[in-house]
Amino acid sequence: MLSTYQFPENFLWGGAIAANQTEGAHLEDGKGLTSVDLLPTGKKRWDVMLGKLDQLTPIEGEFYPSHEAIDFYHRYKEDVTLFAEMGFKSLRVSIAWSRIFPNGDDETPNEAGLAFYDALFGELLKHGIEPVVTIAHFDVPVHLIEKYGSWRSRQLVSFFETYAKTIFERYKDKVTYWMTFNEINMLLHLPYVGAGLVFEEGEDQEQVKYQAAHHQLIASALAVKAAWEINPKFKVGCMLAAGMTYPYTCNPDDIAEAMNVDRESFFFIDVQARGEYPGYAKRFFKEKDLSIVMEPGDEELLREYTVDYIGFSYYASRATSTDPKVLENQTSGNVFGSVSNPYLEKSEWGWTIDPKGFRITANQLYDRYQKPLFVVENGLGAIDEVTEIGEIHDDYRIDYLRQHIEQMGEAIEDGVDIIGYTSWGPIDIVSASTGEMKKRYGYIYVDKDNDGQGTLNRTRKKSFYWYKKVIESNGQDL
Numbered sequence: 457m458l459s460t461y462q463f464p465e466n467f468l469w470g471g472a473i474a475a476n477q478t479e480g481a482h483l484e485d486g487k488g489l490t491s492v493d494l495l496p497t498g499k500k501r502w503d504v505m506l507g508k509l510d511q512l513t514p515i516e517g518e519f520y521p522s523h524e525a526i527d528f529y530h531r532y533k534e535d536v537t538l539f540a541e542m543g544f545k546s547l548r549v550s551i552a553w554s555r556i557f558p559n560g561d562d563e564t565p566n567e568a569g570l571a572f573y574d575a576l577f578g579e580l581l582k583h584g585i586e587p588v589v590t591i592a593h594f595d596v597p598v599h600l601i602e603k604y605g606s607w608r609s610r611q612l613v614s615f616f617e618t619y620a621k622t623i624f625e626r627y628k629d630k631v632t633y634w635m636t637f638n639e640i641n642m643l644l645h646l647p648y649v650g651a652g653l654v655f656e657e658g659e660d661q662e663q664v665k666y667q668a669a670h671h672q673l674i675a676s677a678l679a680v681k682a683a684w685e686i687n688p689k690f691k692v693g694c695m696l697a698a699g700m701t702y703p704y705t706c707n708p709d710d711i712a713e714a715m716n717v718d719r720e721s722f723f724f725i726d727v728q729a730r731g732e733y734p735g736y737a738k739r740f741f742k743e744k745d746l747s748i749v750m751e752p753g754d755e756e757l758l759r760e761y762t763v764d765y766i767g768f769s770y771y772a773s774r775a776t777s778t779d780p781k782v783l784e785n786q787t788s789g790n791v792f793g794s795v796s797n798p799y800l801e802k803s804e805w806g807w808t809i810d811p812k813g814f815r816i817t818a819n820q821l822y823d824r825y826q827k828p829l830f831v832v833e834n835g836l837g838a839i840d841e842v843t844e845i846g847e848i849h850d851d852y853r854i855d856y857l858r859q860h861i862e863q864m865g866e867a868i869e870d871g872v873d874i875i876g877y878t879s880w881g882p883i884d885i886v887s888a889s890t891g892e893m894k895k896r897y898g899y900i901y902v903d904k905d906n907d908g909q910g911t912l913n914r915t916r917k918k919s920f921y922w923y924k925k926v927i928e929s930n931g932q933d934l
């Protein structure tokens with residue numbers, strides 16, 4: 457289908473993956489244990505209530521699909537070749553913090569870990585693929601959780617700063633685009649996943665979360681500062697789990713509620729992109745009796761070192777209401793609670809499918825920040841069937857992506873400055889929320905099932921050839 461959308465020249469088409477869901481080799485070449493290595497599989501991981509640290513002991517085999525993921529650590533060359541065959545202009549990856557600093561507070565970095573990403577970035581560049589790097593994608597070295605209580609401690613700021621400076625120096629000639637924290641707003645909803653927080657009994661969780669948020673925001677500003685000093689060409693972004701919240705009705709109560717819900721997320725980006733705590737946050741802290749401990753100079757840091765671009769993920773929109781009857785239809789399909797929206801279909805995992813919401817969200821973000829946007833995650837998690845002759849006809853995925861890319865084209869016509877689009881999981885990887893393999897996003901099928909069985913062989917799906925055409929035609933041939 458030919459479209460009339462005009463995507464910018466040099467638009468960064470590509471895909472996005474994260475270290476812990478892809479690499480495997482979880483303790484190889486000196487890597488330390490990381491928070492996500494401790495999460496169980498076989499049940500909804502994000503629902504696991506983490507009360508005590510000793511519940512986090514890894515049991516080999518039962519945890520995090522054999523710690524092997526899709527073995528990208530050993531197969532990245534083959535995978536990068538496949539991405540190149542699709543014509544990728546960019547690949548978003550994350551660096552596993554604990555490959556570089558196995559304990560997080562080590563004096564010196566682990567050379568083997570640094571060498572792995574050198575090789576990976578080199579391989580990407582060889583194929584003309586721009587690496588886009590997330591510094592922390594849902595992982596904290598376990599030692600930092602055990603010794604310091606993770607991001608509740610101010611000390612994490614300097615460990616992160618050292619880590620960021622180390623990788624900026626090392627890859628300054630290979631990487632231009634960076635992002636500090638993946639889906640930083642997830643900290644409020646999934647404090648363990650977002651910030652390695654394990655709560656003590658009786659602790660004021662809200663207080664701990666916002667203090668940890670402050671530490672991440674300062675760490676992010678310090679990373680921007682270091683990046684600009686090390687290479688003025690670096691572009692450092694934030695990363696928001698986006699997706700607008702609709703008021704269920706035009707009742708002003710519902711509108712105000714939707715505004716408040718969205719502000720829980722905007723809060724982070726308001727600080728990272730506009731450089732100060734917004735008034736509504738100060739009011740919220742006061743009303744909730746929360747006090748954020750700041751050090752002298754923090755406010756200046758936040759003001760001076762705002763991000764260069766806004767990275768965001770978009771999978772679904774949400775809806776909210778103040779009517780108790782409507783609230784009975786509350787779902788938690790995509791982590792954020794939402795009332796069921798009667799106008800929208802849902803994925804097999806209950807995430808709403810709302811392409812137009814993507815256009816609205818992109819406009820909303822651009823209106824608010826007036827900074828370039830980078831769509832760094834979007835996609836459909838679905839179960840794929842392999843035919844007898846080994847083919848995968850994933851037309852549902854093509855439909856989802858086509859509709860979303862069309863709406864991205866609409867947003868660009870609206871005047872929104874979007875610099876790239878990296879769809880989530882261009883190769884099947886482990887699902888972050890469920891720990892499963894069967895929730896697949898890829899253009900490339902990986903032979904591995906939920907029990908960890910399979911050859912790990914890679915197969916091109918129908919969507920592989922479709923996305924190749926999309927990129928080749930710069931979004932014209934959808």
Ligand code: BGP
Pocket residue numbers: 474477638639697769833837880886887888889890895
């Ligand atoms: C985002 C995360 C990713 C990713 C994606 C899809 O929240 O940044 O790590 O996995 O969601 O989620 P899932 O894997 O649970 O389908």
